Amino acid sequence: MSSIIPAELRYTESHEWVRANDDGAITVGITDHAQHLLGDLVFVEIPEVGRAVAAAESCAVVESVKAASDVYSPLDGVIVEVNEALADNPELINEDPYGEGWIFRLKTVAALDGLLDARAYEAIAVAEDEDDDGSLANPKLVE
Amino acid sequence: MAKRTPLYARHAALGARLVDFGGWNMPLHYGSQIAEHHRVRRAAGLFDVSHMTIVDFADPAPTRALLRYLLANDVARLYPGKALYTCLLNEAGGVIDDLIVYDRGESGYRLVSNAATRDKDLAWIAPIAERFGAAWRERDDLAMLAAQGPEALARLEPVLGAATMAAVRALKPFHALEAGGLFVARTGYTGEDGVEIMPPATEAPELWDRILAAGVAPCGLGARDTLRLEAGMSLYGSDMDETTTPLVSGLGWTVAWEPKDRDFVGRAALERQQTVGVPQTMIGLVLEERGVLRGHQHVYVGGHEIGQITSGAFSPTLNRAIALARVEAGVGERCQVDIRGKRLPARVVKPPFVRHGRSLIE
Numbered sequence: 001m002s003s004i005i006p007a008e009l010r011y012t013e014s015h016e017w018v019r020a021n022d023d024g025a026i027t028v029g030i031t032d033h034a035q036h037l038l039g040d041l042v043f044v045e046i047p048e049v050g051r052a053v054a055a056a057e058s059c060a061v062v063e064s065v066k067a068a069s070d071v072y073s074p075l076d077g078v079i080v081e082v083n084e085a086l087a088d089n090p091e092l093i094n095e096d097p098y099g100e101g102w103i104f105r106l107k108t109v110a111a112l113d114g115l116l117d118a119r120a121y122e123a124i125a126v127a128e129d130e131d132d133d134g135s136l137a138n139p140k141l142v143e
Numbered sequence: 144m145a146k147r148t149p150l151y152a153r154h155a156a157l158g159a160r161l162v163d164f165g166g167w168n169m170p171l172h173y174g175s176q177i178a179e180h181h182r183v184r185r186a187a188g189l190f191d192v193s194h195m196t197i198v199d200f201a202d203p204a205p206t207r208a209l210l211r212y213l214l215a216n217d218v219a220r221l222y223p224g225k226a227l228y229t230c231l232l233n234e235a236g237g238v239i240d241d242l243i244v245y246d247r248g249e250s251g252y253r254l255v256s257n258a259a260t261r262d263k264d265l266a267w268i269a270p271i272a273e274r275f276g277a278a279w280r281e282r283d284d285l286a287m288l289a290a291q292g293p294e295a296l297a298r299l300e301p302v303l304g305a306a307t308m309a310a311v312r313a314l315k316p317f318h319a320l321e322a323g324g325l326f327v328a329r330t331g332y333t334g335e336d337g338v339e340i341m342p343p344a345t346e347a348p349e350l351w352d353r354i355l356a357a358g359v360a361p362c363g364l365g366a367r368d369t370l371r372l373e374a375g376m377s378l379y380g381s382d383m384d385e386t387t388t389p390l391v392s393g394l395g396w397t398v399a400w401e402p403k404d405r406d407f408v409g410r411a412a413l414e415r416q417q418t419v420g421v422p423q424t425m426i427g428l429v430l431e432e433r434g435v436l437r438g439h440q441h442v443y444v445g446g447h448e449i450g451q452i453t454s455g456a457f458s459p460t461l462n463r464a465i466a467l468a469r470v471e472a473g474v475g476e477r478c479q480v481d482i483r484g485k486r487l488p489a490r491v492v493k494p495p496f497v498r499h500g501r502s503l504i505e
Contacts, residue, residue, distance in 0.1 A: 043435050065365060
């Protein structure tokens with residue numbers, strides 16, 4: 001199974017992707033690799049706008065037919081926008097994980113430098129595929 | 144290493160997501176579990192269930208005596224071609240496994256039980272069978288395919304031929320026939336019409352290919368689980384196990400109390416439980432808000448915990464979360480389920496949730 005890993009994005013070990021926006025905020029979602037492993041998404045619990053979150057803090061939950069998984073904030077910041085469309089259409093994450101399936105936007109002053117680049121994330125994803133037993137190898141993502 | 148069915152190469156070639164299931168490497172889905180679920184409700188799907196345990200007893204007379212003692216349901220209710228769903232109990236009335244027994248007339252009886260319970264089932268049955276002089280053998284030379292859905296029988300017509308299909312159509316639910324080296328039963332685990340076919344393992348790949356070519360979509364065990372839950376059917380290991388009796392598992396209807404003088408394993412324990420009062424009951428739950436019900440979530444009424452969910456899932460047919468839960472007897476129409484620290488309202492319903500493609504809970 002090969003998944004899409006856009007070169008221009010940053011990533012976390014817990015399978016979030018991060019896009020830097022022009023306004024200084026970042027957009028966060030889960031990777032194509034993660035949505036593949038989770039299977040059909042059926043429910044997304046999105047955070048409240050205005051909530052302050054710390055890096056690696058759980059701030060959303062994605063539930064697939066298989067399991068509920070936490071989504072972690074990649075950096076310290078404040079939630080400034082959430083993808084309300086996911087309430088009615090959680091499958092957007094399966095269909096377009098890097099576009100319509102975005103989960104939240106975060107206002108942050110933290111640098112993105114500490115996050116993984118596409119090449120480093122790909123190494124994690126490939127290692128998991130080789131070790132694929134039906135669950136995500138990174139225990140942070142699966143409850 | 145995980146065991147593989149005769150169809151493993153077919154699953155791999157179809158791009159199935161393969162996972163460990165009771166020691167077997169089985170297809171979870173072939174792309175989308177939800178699409179496969181809908182396919183079975185609306186048209187027809189094909190499942191490889193060759194991991195199930197098949198045991199044949201050749202000699203009818205001693206086997207009949209054995210099974211009347213071994214099983215909580217009574218094979219005296221059977222006649223050639225009829226099938227029976229039953230629990231296999233221990234002396235405490237706990238459920239060792241659930242299984243289907245087929246009456247094959249002069250050919251004896253066939254038991255089909257779960258995959259993950261194979262070793263303990265056989266270890267339990269072997270010494271008792273020996274006492275009754277009932278010889279048995281495991282049929283790992285057979286595969287098992289389930290073709291399920293409203294279009295399943297029509298799609299099978301060109302595969303099995305008009306003569307066989309005429310006989311299959313004449314079968315009532317929970318009946319079976321044998322034709323052309325195939326065992327075909329009108330049984331399943333989806334709440335839809337369909338058949339389970341047990342061909343020789345060597346012939347299974349070709350039969351699988353021909354059924355797919357006839358327009359039946361391959362479906363994985365993920366869809367099988369949501370289909371059976373919608374149909375209100377129990378899953379061994381989740382909804383019941385050796386620590387629970389059929390009476391607290393929504394399976395009291397499978398216990399044959401009559402005739403009163405039939406001695407079967409677990410009978411005394413079940414009668415004691417009935418005398419002192421059955422403490423729990425199985426209910427269906429429908430979550431009234433968005434979210435997903437899962438096994439082991441706690442169920443509350445008025446701040447008091449009354450039990451736990453045993454099986455929960457998002458129901459693709461109903462587009463909401465449903466569950467089976469074991470709770471204190473006497474629950475009303477409403478309860479709450481704790482999901483990640485929040486208590487969300489749920490409605491109590493009587494399973495099944497869905498039968499033959501239609502909602503039964505509105």
